[in-house]
Amino acid sequence: MVQSSILGFPRMGVLRDLKKANEAYWAGKLSRDDLLAEGKRLRLAHWQIQKNAGVDIIPSNDFAFYDHVLDHIQLFNAIPERYSKHGLNPLDELFAMGRGHQKDGIDVPSLEMVKWFDSNYHYVKPTFQDGQSFKLGSNPKPIAEFNEAKAAGIVTRPVILGPVSFLHLGKADRDQSVKPIELLEKLLPVYEELLAGLKAAGAETVQIDEPILVYDLPAEVKGAFKPAYERLSGANLPKLVLATYFGDIVHNIEVLPSIQNLHGLHIDLVRNPEQLDTVIGAIGSSQILSCGVVDGRNIWKTNFKRAIETVEAAIQKLGKDRVLVATSSSLLHVPHTLTSEKKLDSEVRDWFSFASEKAVEVTIIAKAVTDGPAAVRDELEANAKSMQSRASSKRTNDPKVKERQEKVTKEMHERASQFPERYAQQREHLKLPLFPTTTIGSFPQTKEIRIQRNKFTKGEITPAEYEKFIEKEIDDVIRIQDELDLDVFVHGEPERNDMVQYFGERLTGYVFTTHAWVQSYGSRCVRPPIIVGDISRPASMTVKESKYAAQNSKKPMKGMLTGPITDLRWSFPRDDVHQSVQAQQLALALRDEVIDLEAAGIYVIQVDEPALREGLPLRAGPEREKYLSWAVDAFKLACAGVKDSTQIHSHFCYSEFQDFFHAIAALDADVLSIENSKSDAKLLKVFVDEAYPRHIGPGVYDIHSPRIPSEQEIKDRIEEMLQYLRPEQLWINPDCGLKTRQWTETKAALVNMVNAAKFYRAKY
Ligand code: GLN
Numbered sequence: 001m002v003q004s005s006i007l008g009f010p011r012m013g014v015l016r017d018l019k020k021a022n023e024a025y026w027a028g029k030l031s032r033d034d035l036l037a038e039g040k041r042l043r044l045a046h047w048q049i050q051k052n053a054g055v056d057i058i059p060s061n062d063f064a065f066y067d068h069v070l071d072h073i074q075l076f077n078a079i080p081e082r083y084s085k086h087g088l089n090p091l092d093e094l095f096a097m098g099r100g101h102q103k104d105g106i107d108v109p110s111l112e113m114v115k116w117f118d119s120n121y122h123y124v125k126p127t128f129q130d131g132q133s134f135k136l137g138s139n140p141k142p143i144a145e146f147n148e149a150k151a152a153g154i155v156t157r158p159v160i161l162g163p164v165s166f167l168h169l170g171k172a173d174r175d176q177s178v179k180p181i182e183l184l185e186k187l188l189p190v191y192e193e194l195l196a197g198l199k200a201a202g203a204e205t206v207q208i209d210e211p212i213l214v215y216d217l218p219a220e221v222k223g224a225f226k227p228a229y230e231r232l233s234g235a236n237l238p239k240l241v242l243a244t245y246f247g248d249i250v251h252n253i254e255v256l257p258s259i260q261n262l263h264g265l266h267i268d269l270v271r272n273p274e275q276l277d278t279v280i281g282a283i284g285s286s287q288i289l290s291c292g293v294v295d296g297r298n299i300w301k302t303n304f305k306r307a308i309e310t311v312e313a314a315i316q317k318l319g320k321d322r323v324l325v326a327t328s329s330s331l332l333h334v335p336h337t338l339t340s341e342k343k344l345d346s347e348v349r350d351w352f353s354f355a356s357e358k359a360v361e362v363t364i365i366a367k368a369v370t371d372g373p374a375a376v377r378d379e380l381e382a383n384a385k386s387m388q389s390r391a392s393s394k395r396t397n398d399p400k401v402k403e404r405q406e407k408v409t410k411e412m413h414e415r416a417s418q419f420p421e422r423y424a425q426q427r428e429h430l431k432l433p434l435f436p437t438t439t440i441g442s443f444p445q446t447k448e449i450r451i452q453r454n455k456f457t458k459g460e461i462t463p464a465e466y467e468k469f470i471e472k473e474i475d476d477v478i479r480i481q482d483e484l485d486l487d488v489f490v491h492g493e494p495e496r497n498d499m500v501q502y503f504g505e506r507l508t509g510y511v512f513t514t515h516a517w518v519q520s521y522g523s524r525c526v527r528p529p530i531i532v533g534d535i536s537r538p539a540s541m542t543v544k545e546s547k548y549a550a551q552n553s554k555k556p557m558k559g560m561l562t563g564p565i566t567d568l569r570w571s572f573p574r575d576d577v578h579q580s581v582q583a584q585q586l587a588l589a590l591r592d593e594v595i596d597l598e599a600a601g602i603y604v605i606q607v608d609e610p611a612l613r614e615g616l617p618l619r620a621g622p623e624r625e626k627y628l629s630w631a632v633d634a635f636k637l638a639c640a641g642v643k644d645s646t647q648i649h650s651h652f653c654y655s656e657f658q659d660f661f662h663a664i665a666a667l668d669a670d671v672l673s674i675e676n677s678k679s680d681a682k683l684l685k686v687f688v689d690e691a692y693p694r695h696i697g698p699g700v701y702d703i704h705s706p707r708i709p710s711e712q713e714i715k716d717r718i719e720e721m722l723q724y725l726r727p728e729q730l731w732i733n734p735d736c737g738l739k740t741r742q743w744t745e746t747k748a749a750l751v752n753m754v755n756a757a758k759f760y761r762a763k764y
């Protein structure tokens, strides 16, 4: 019989219960016992959902109050002393590492948090010391949660992060020189102890995640798998299923012989179905293969026919007893349940499947391959019908959009002239001083703005009243920018709820949910819009506000758009057409917007692409180049329709461009603003080395903190930047948008910023 399995379930609960409980606890409004009880209630509810769906292999230890990697840091006592020395209780110590702790005379910032592979989930980076040691605590979480499920009558398969990934995903603490992978010998006994404990508690099988196998790995990391898994396959230990996801493992196939003594292997066959044969050829003669055929990263209903074919192909070679049907990855990256969506149109609703629905899907596929399709005939028929409806729907197919895409030419991606000629015209046209000052787009999103937007959404105020309110907000930020004497103004984005949703709501091809939240980090959740069909722009999206702002301002007004790649990456994209096609559709819609803005008198237009880097394929090589090529094309197609005299800006929330600088340069943006205040100014060297000709605004202060940078500090920063950039190349701006800040600190910081710019203007 072919068993069904799930690699992990979302933690938040139907109504973001965990977020609410955590935040109430942090605010001192919920007791620790109540928070712990809420965690227990959620775990049980989630196991029950999977059990009721009929899932054979249900995970435990996938729950985390903050982040599962952080749980492992605590589990193995890899806690830097600055957190452990205060004698905090374990839960507060966990939160201190996750989000910092500033209370009762303790003031310690959080550990570093970074993106989990190419997802929008963030994990806390393990941070190791020279002389690091590890120790298993008294009631290890994986064992406690296994017992908790068992007491509720559910025998689970615990999930733990494997030792090689745990080390490789970590780093040496600041000022430390330890190489994480060299800690393996010290770490293994602790894993062994944990696994023995799980076995003693009754866990026959354990899922051990080694997702780093989808990366390009240095030799010493590849070499670590053999000693690690020789050690972890003793007779007193549970059977291990080693899980990989978010990519293929073919480039690391030489690692497989060294883990052939393990019970099995899980691979992601949604992302990389073509790896199946190679992996089957390389696994041990009695190893099982867990086939990830239900997408853990997207919200689409599984195409049963295709999934069954894939699983059957594995069964042909391995036999039914050596194959599992599984989700491609943990379901952490999809929302909890579709049943919460009361407002979705029934046509599109039928195309979706969230975590709870995916739990049912794995069981249907397992049944189909175990007992034959007749055993689930109704389900298969309904599924085929749904696939058919989506493929032929008017919503997914817009012949006009396709027609327009066919007419896209190479020339449409290029500006009329090269940068020097454009710059000459822009200088003439915009009359900007040396070291021009500007901001990145948003100004503080005050409580008042949120209240009015809410009223408007609920129909409590009329569109006209709301418009008036927005105009007043724009008037205010123009007046303030005037007083600050900035050089290029923005309208402040008061009308935007979110930089992606705002555009999605104005484009065809998108739908929106009411409860489809996914965890981004800690208690923070995002609710990405869903791209269901061909995208087009029925009417202009930002012209009204920008034009109003431009007409009321003496200085050049910067139009503000979210770029095609960011719109795509921060949504749930379609899985029925390539992402490059969706990006091009978005680009065409934005191209029209850019041209309309120019026609409305907006001669500086910023197209934000903060998500460009996170879309980078995980491995260097042809796939990455292919992505960069269509991503850059999308940006250029969106921007190139303007006259030479119109200045195109782009913005990125980081400054590590080393890996893909050629793509950043290829964007051909007249001005780039980037994050830089917390990074090493040395990162700017790449602009020198590559003889980057265009203009750059490296952020001169951090916008994530309420702290006001002094004028001197900003001058020092500019001085450093001038070691790498020519004066006429340098713009002066903050790191990013100011929407999360308060007005008082915003004004104070910008006064200092403008003064610093003026100082250099006088000097050069
Ligand atoms: N224009 C956006 C803002 O200022 C940019 C946000 C971002 O880069 N994430 O808020």
Ligand code: ZN
Pocket: 440, 610, 651, 652, 653, 735, 736, 737
């Ligand atoms: Zn930014």
